[in-house]
Amino acid sequence: MAVFGTLEWATAFMNAINASKPYEDAAKTWEGDFYFIIEPGGAIKEPGYQYVDLWHGKCRKVDVIPAAEKDKYKPEFVLSASIATWRKVAEKKVDPIQAIVTRQLKLTGNMGKVMRAVKAAQELVNCVTQVQTEYPE
Amino acid sequence: MFFGVPFIVFGDDSLQYLNTIKGTRAFIVTDANIVKLGLHELVKAELKAANIECKVFDGVEPDPSIQTVEKATAIAKDFKPDWFIGLGGGSSMDACKSTMVCSCAGIGPLDMSPSDFFDLRSKARLLCIPTTSGTGSEATWAIVLTDIEGQRKVALGSYETLPDVAILDPRMVISMPPHVTGSTGMDALTHAIEGYTTIWRTPFTDGPGLAAIRLIFENLKKAVDNGKDEEARKNMMYAACQAGTCFGNGMAGLAHSCGHALGGIFHTPHGVAMGLYLPYTMEYVANGSEETLQRYAEIARFCGIKQGNDKECCNALIAAVRKLVKDVGQSSSVKDLKIDRDKYMKAMPDLVDRAVNEAMSIAVTRVPESEDLEKMFICAYDGKEVDF
16 A cells, blocks of 8 residues: 555556556557646645656656655646545546546646547546555545 | 536527627627628627727638637737627637637647636636527537647637627527538537536536427427527527536537547538437447436436336437437438548548547546447448447
């Protein structure tokens, strides 16, 4: 069991992505890296930054960095939400596109590019479900 | 969660509402056909009475491109309107929404996200006047543009692109020819049925969805058969707007995914593609989702199509949709559209890839894998029932 937002969790997530044939197929043309930000609230005292580099159906790199070092990467996309929202997405209580459209999940980056990769986004969520996760709420 | 609708002005001479609005400059985004019909003059006359200066951009094409929005934006930036008015079908209204965002926020058409707050209302307001009864764009925040380079439709939007005002004046639709009445009406029916059955639906989308479906079953054929039937025209106009509030807040489904894919490659008009794919995609979802089968049955009962068990009512609804497609002169198979089978099959990987990557494909209660989508596309080509 890995705690969401830790390097241990991010590494498990990367392994799940790289083991997923459906994700590889759906994201074979995807080029783009992300910050997944956990917003402060509840047990989260300061924003948590998870860096995920996705390239042609594989995850090339993950990293977890403190807010003070957020300029370390300049990802193409930033997705930001409370831990409760991340959990809802991860547990498929809301689909990721619905979460973005209803502003539960805040997206910075080219929305058009994301909207052309819906299947990949869905498979990415399926990868999250493969990781035994504990949420710091 | 939230539920957004514009202020809706409807009924005879409702265009007169325009002479009550406050402002100085209105930028009207429309197409050449609307100008040819002179419908923009009705709008300009009311705005003149309100002392509002107008500029008309009539360069919107069917399935508006990013480049068209960029052209309109360049003009709007100079004109600095405090009202943006989308006049026309979905293409003009969508192009208008995008032009407003680009000119007020200073961004490109693809650079918007629902997460952004552009504070558009500090610069201008948005008003839409539909001239077809189908798109529902006057009641939604959604924008569909075409990426010419990638030959792909791109769905965008922000809650700031929900119009402030929608004006439903029957004068604007009375001259619509029968085939356009039929195809746009099927688009509205698709919005309502899909919006009523997606996983995004809420108690707020149910009412307008059901009401729209019943109005469409009661009025679409009448409006196609006799375009001068004012009652049918009005009801279709209202139904399309209600359907817009339903799917605009509740999302659309698989007919939209398949239709966008077909339209992107074969340039089939949106409404034609909707009516065509709707019964096939309904069969597919109902075959694997008890929840949606029950929802279809509810629709059939509400519309007086059939009383009985869920399965019987669901089947009766799908049969009623198929009958309506034929009754209003629309194509019921891709073959009927005269699309060459070899070309269609050659395009299949692209059709499937596009459909599977539409947001609507994951908003349904039975999400298809690529293999099922391909089988469904083939059924729709041949006009065969989807039995899997």
